[in-house]
Amino acid sequence: MKTYRKELWFDVPSRRAFINITPQVEACLKESGVMEGLVLVNAMHITASVFINDDESGLHHDFDVWLEKLAPYEPVQQYRHNRGEENADAHMKRQIMGREVVAAITKGKLDFGPWEQIFYGEFDGMRKKRVLVKIIGE
DSSP states (O other): OEEEEEEEEEEOSSSSEEEEOHHHHHHHHHHHTOSSEEEEEEESSTTEEEEEEOOOHHHHHHHHHHHHHHSOSOSGGGOGGGSSOSOHHHHHHHHHHOSEEEEEEETTEEOOOTTOEEEEEESSOSSEEEEEEEEEEO
């Protein structure tokens, strides 16, 4: 069995963003040489997320609006965590959108359904953060 590990780094200039990282994960898969197996992709920061969904700008806007309704940034005083920080909402948004995804690898490709893509969700940006790609298989 082969194993592969790589960190992808992101420095998002805005507080929140959704970035399609499928091409970077596919590059890791090619580099790994694994033809059959699994890939784990997870955010290594507690104010960021990795998830699978459609790469459609209207949907991303809807995610942003929905998340802001569920865990609004302001007023920052509403969160006990914000005594010293101002990112409690980002922790909650990450909890909703998820920490990681696992995808099957078949014949050297990500085994996705129609429209599925891997995204990095940033909820407390403007600093460097990383995503782990771990691939195992044959």
